[in-house]
Amino acid sequence: MRFSVLASGSSGNAIYVENEEHAFLIDAGLSGRKMEELFASVDRNMKNLSGILVTHEHSDHIKGIGVLARKYKVPIYANAKTWMAMDPLVGNIPLEQKFHFDMETVKTFGSLDIQSFAVSHDAADPMFYVFHENGRKLVLITDTGYVSDRMKGHISGADSFVFESNHDVGMLQMCRYPWSIKRRILSDVGHVSNEDAAIAMSEVIEEKPTRIYLSHLSKDNNMKDLARMSVTQTLGSCGVSVGEYLNLYDTDANKATEIVTV
Amino acid sequence: MDWNKTKNIFIIVFSILNVFLYSLYLNRYNEAQEVEVLGETSIEERLEADNILFKSAPDDTIKESYISGNIRMYSLEELKLIDNQTFEIVDRTKLVSTFKEPVAIGSVEMLTTLKEFVDNQVFEGSRYELYDVDLEAKQAVFFQTINNRQIFFNQTAMLTIYWNDENKVYKYEQTSFKDLESFEQSENILPDERAVEVLYQRNLLKPNSTITAISLGYSTLVQLTETQVFAPTWRVRVELQDGTKEDYFVNAVEGKIIEFNVKPEQIEEE
Numbered sequence: 001m002r003f004s005v006l007a008s009g010s011s012g013n014a015i016y017v018e019n020e021e022h023a024f025l026i027d028a029g030l031s032g033r034k035m036e037e038l039f040a041s042v043d044r045n046m047k048n049l050s051g052i053l054v055t056h057e058h059s060d061h062i063k064g065i066g067v068l069a070r071k072y073k074v075p076i077y078a079n080a081k082t083w084m085a086m087d088p089l090v091g092n093i094p095l096e097q098k099f100h101f102d103m104e105t106v107k108t109f110g111s112l113d114i115q116s117f118a119v120s121h122d123a124a125d126p127m128f129y130v131f132h133e134n135g136r137k138l139v140l141i142t143d144t145g146y147v148s149d150r151m152k153g154h155i156s157g158a159d160s161f162v163f164e165s166n167h168d169v170g171m172l173q174m175c176r177y178p179w180s181i182k183r184r185i186l187s188d189v190g191h192v193s194n195e196d197a198a199i200a201m202s203e204v205i206e207e208k209p210t211r212i213y214l215s216h217l218s219k220d221n222n223m224k225d226l227a228r229m230s231v232t233q234t235l236g237s238c239g240v241s242v243g244e245y246l247n248l249y250d251t252d253a254n255k256a257t258e259i260v261t262v
Numbered sequence: 263m264d265w266n267k268t269k270n271i272f273i274i275v276f277s278i279l280n281v282f283l284y285s286l287y288l289n290r291y292n293e294a295q296e297v298e299v300l301g302e303t304s305i306e307e308r309l310e311a312d313n314i315l316f317k318s319a320p321d322d323t324i325k326e327s328y329i330s331g332n333i334r335m336y337s338l339e340e341l342k343l344i345d346n347q348t349f350e351i352v353d354r355t356k357l358v359s360t361f362k363e364p365v366a367i368g369s370v371e372m373l374t375t376l377k378e379f380v381d382n383q384v385f386e387g388s389r390y391e392l393y394d395v396d397l398e399a400k401q402a403v404f405f406q407t408i409n410n411r412q413i414f415f416n417q418t419a420m421l422t423i424y425w426n427d428e429n430k431v432y433k434y435e436q437t438s439f440k441d442l443e444s445f446e447q448s449e450n451i452l453p454d455e456r457a458v459e460v461l462y463q464r465n466l467l468k469p470n471s472t473i474t475a476i477s478l479g480y481s482t483l484v485q486l487t488e489t490q491v492f493a494p495t496w497r498v499r500v501e502l503q504d505g506t507k508e509d510y511f512v513n514a515v516e517g518k519i520i521e522f523n524v525k526p527e528q529i530e531e532e
Contacts, residue, residue: 168484170483170484170485171483171484174518175516176516176518223328223445223447223491224445224446224447225328225330225445225446225447226328226330226445226484226491229330229486229489229491230484230486233486233487233488233489234487237487
């Protein structure tokens with residue numbers, strides 16, 4: 001199983017996961033053209049996609065869904081409430097391309113098991129995914145206000161994580177956003193901060209080689225270096241030393257990460 | 263009743279009314295245009311109107327990075343080769359040095375003398391630049407520098423030297439950051455005129471004052487457990503009509519005013 005974080009941030013999100021038989025895109029939050037560029041940058045072609053899995057209906061996750069569905073005839077998977085919420089936003093998608101992926105279920109595609117789990121975010125019915133293959137586990141978890149024990153149960157022990165590290169609380173509190181926005185981001189249905197993410201990570205990682213991709217960084221209230229530094233120090237205070245068996249990686253709003261094997 | 267005549271009277275009356283209303287509209291429109299013209303007055307013109315003198319700084323930095331640094335922990339081991347000083351380390355992060363024989367610094371008004379003293383006598387003294395001299399309290403405050411720019415009012419990046427009545431330095435206290443590193447990402451720096459404009463809009467610049475200096479430095483943006491992140495910051499020094507000097511600080515990336523818990527008054531000339 002291999003993956004690349006094609007784009008991550010409030011301007012658009014997309015993650016690519018593949019194995020020998022299948023290739024999936026998780027969210028397509030950028031324009032169709034930009035998505036094609038990102039695919040080309042990792043030497044992959046959208047024609048080979050087995051499906052697009054949608055996490056929730058926010059525009060930074062579905063902006064390119066309609067265009068890609070129509071152009072590449074690719075099946076789209078989402079849960080019922082997300083379909084209802086995004087239907088008016090993505091234009092006409094033929095019925096035969098619309099598939100349901102219910103919350104907290106597992107779909108099997110050859111040797112690849114994809115499990116959905118609920119997150120806490122202000123969308124209709126947001127969920128993220130865990131990929132399993134041959135005993136290896138890849139977790140995608142962004143857009144959640146906190147990481148509950150239930151979520152931790154789903155994601156613990158993964159070999160690779162794409163983990164939200166959205167903001168620095170101090171920067172957010174000092175920034176120019178209206179108070180209502182700040183309250184939303186800091187709430188249980190907003191986004192997790194660098195420190196909260198690190199605390200959750202410390203509780204779900206195991207002592208084995210693990211990669212964590214810090215993702216969905218706020219453009220205004222975080223920086224790659226800061227997120228890495230903050231997560232490293234918080235993990236350190238939780239007794240987890242970065243660099244030993246755990247490594248942190250950056251993601252970018254416009255540039256795909258290298259395709260790596262889980 | 264002559265309906266034809268009545269109709270003509272109505273037409274004439276309403277025509278006059280229309281002309282009157284149109285003239286009112288034109289007047290209002292012109293007034294609004296004039297207001298907009300005033301609103302578009304440049305910052306230079308507005309400062310001039312309030313008799314606030316300002317010359318743009320020669321610093322033409324366009325992009326700058328955020329910088330991170332770790333709090334320096336001192337150890338007596340690294341200080342053992344320094345003569346004529348006894349050291350005390352407080353909480354591992356503050357170094358207090360007492361001179362066995364106080365060192366003469368000549369005239370404290372000679373600011374180069376102070377800097378020379380710090381460079382030669384203070385542990386890693388060249389990392390600091392003078393910020394403020396308090397002649398009454400007989401002390402001078404220096405700020406640690408990064409890339410020749412000061413870190414403003416950071417308790418972990420300061421040096422204070424103390425002298426006696428004979429102008430001899432008998433003690434200094436210092437704190438500092440180590441491992442200073444620039445972030446990969448660099449940010450556009452607001453021009454110094456924009457910093458002045460921000461202060462003016464907040465009514466912090468008083469009429470008949472002079473902006474005597476604007477310089478770029480750093481201030482703390484984020485505090486982590488062991489590390490701080492510094493943001494590029496404009497320092498704007500203003501001299502009021504009565505000679506009082508005030509310093510203001512503006513985040514040079516976001517344009518926010520930064521308030522430190524210090525009194526801006528009593529700043530001596532650098």
